[in-house]
Amino acid sequence: MADEPDLAAQLAAAQEQVAQLSEELEETNRGVLALYAELDTQADELRHANELKSRFLAYMSHEFRTPLGAIQSMTRLLLDRMDGPLTGEQERQVQFIHQNAQEFTEIVNDLLDLAKVEAGRIDVSPGWFDMVDLFAALRGMFKPVLTNPEVSLIFEEATDVPQVFSDDRKLAQILRNYISNALKFTPRGEVRVSARCMAVDGQDWVQFAVTDTGIGIAKESHGAIFRDFSQIDSPLQRSLRGTGLGLSLSKRLAELLGGSVGMDSEVDKGSTFFVRIPLRAAPSGDSTTA
Structure with missing residues (x-):
């Protein structure tokens, strides 16, 4: 011891x-x-x-x-x-x-x-609306600016999409940004707007897509395309004006609607930008305000 x-x-x-x-x-x-x-x-x-x-x-x-x-x-x-x-x-x-x-x-x-x-x-004000009315409004809005005869703007008939309960004004603003960009960067070919329903994890969604046959976006730029002031580095981009805020704003508006945005693109083959939102948004009393 x-x-x-x-x-x-x-x-x-x-x-x-x-x-x-x-x-x-x-x-x-x-x-x-x-x-x-x-x-x-x-x-x-x-x-x-x-x-x-x-x-x-x-x-x-x-x-x-x-x-x-x-x-x-x-x-x-x-x-x-x-x-x-x-x-x-x-x-x-x-x-x-x-x-x-x-x-x-x-x-x-x-x-x-x-x-x-x-x-x-900005508050979310959801209401019932039809795809026919939404696409008709967008078609009328872009008709005066379709000055390039080599580019067609096509709205596909959304036969399988029922009435949607969401904020149609904010959705239209997102699609306007998509279509406007597609028309800018598509010297020839078409810009096609579509909508389809899908089920993810037991919830019903509607996905809107704007597909073009334009200049496309390099793969290394995909991750930054929805950031503030992000722009494509190309001769066509440099010849056009803008702040690069449209896609960033679209992303934030989609999040306000309870949805998300995304894209797929290949240089010289075109791009597809989509926004996915719930088919039935939360009632206005429960909607999220950014």
Whole structure:
């Protein structure tokens, strides 16, 4: 047996070690608390910065809308010859102004909608609607801009899709973005819009797809295509204007509807962009607000 002095020395050493460990643990706890406090401060600063950004975007978007609306109105009056005839060169110049003002308006609208989503000011208002009515509205909307005779816009008949209970305005906005992009990047061929029902994990969904025969997207760009300000690096892309916000906004709107977005594309063969939403959204009282 160990002598009592040896036991006492071992006990004292153990107590000293425990005290040292306790001190180290207390110091670690103080460091963790300080880290949590710093993270809370940074989170508050980030929320404040995000709120300021959303306010700025909303304010600037509203301020831009009035002069842009005035420019579009004046150019329409000129193009309608309300103040007299135009020469061929004058008509081309006025048309150029009108088109640029319209593109700028679309960018401003995307910025404003994005600011609203980030600020949590967009509500989902579901209601019953038919595919026939939705596709007819989209067809009428794009009829005036189908100026390329080498591209056809085709809406497939959605015979197997019943009435859908969702927010048709937000769904139409997503599909408008898809169709607009498809028409931009399809020099020839067709843009085809379709809808079909599917069952996933016991839930009924409806999937809308916009398929084109355009320039396609390189595989390495697929992961970033739905991010803010993402654009395709191609000669055709560089010749067109835009902020790259349309697909990012579409993704957020789809999430508001309880759905998701996705795409499949191959260079020089075309692209398919889809949005999948529940066939029956939650009642308006239970809908999610971003």
